[in-house]
Amino acid sequence: MHEKPESESIDRADGNASGPYVESLVIHAPDSLVSSTNQRVHIFNPALNDRTT
Numbered sequence: 001m002h003e004k005p006e007s008e009s010i011d012r013a014d015g016n017a018s019g020p021y022v023e024s025l026v027i028h029a030p031d032s033l034v035s036s037t038n039q040r041v042h043i044f045n046p047a048l049n050d051r052t053t
Contacts, residue, residue, distance in 0.1 A: 013044055014043070014044060014045040014048055015033075015041060015042055015043040015044050015045065015048060016041075016042050016044075017033060017034045017035075017039050017040070017041050017042075018039060018040050018042060019034075019036075019038050019039035019040055020036075020038070020039075021035045021036050021039070022036045022037075022038050023036070025037040025038050
């Protein structure tokens with residue numbers, strides 16, 4: 001199995017969510033891009049910027 005360098009994976013990503021899931025900070029919104037309020041979304045694809053508000 002050929003493993004790709006991490007940079008190639010990031011080049012293909014539109015964005016990511018950072019931060020651990022914290023149950024006491026849970027978000028109960030089905031359209032949320034994160035699961036808890038301490039998490040942040042980082043968008044790499046400018047075409048998606050308007051979808052994160």
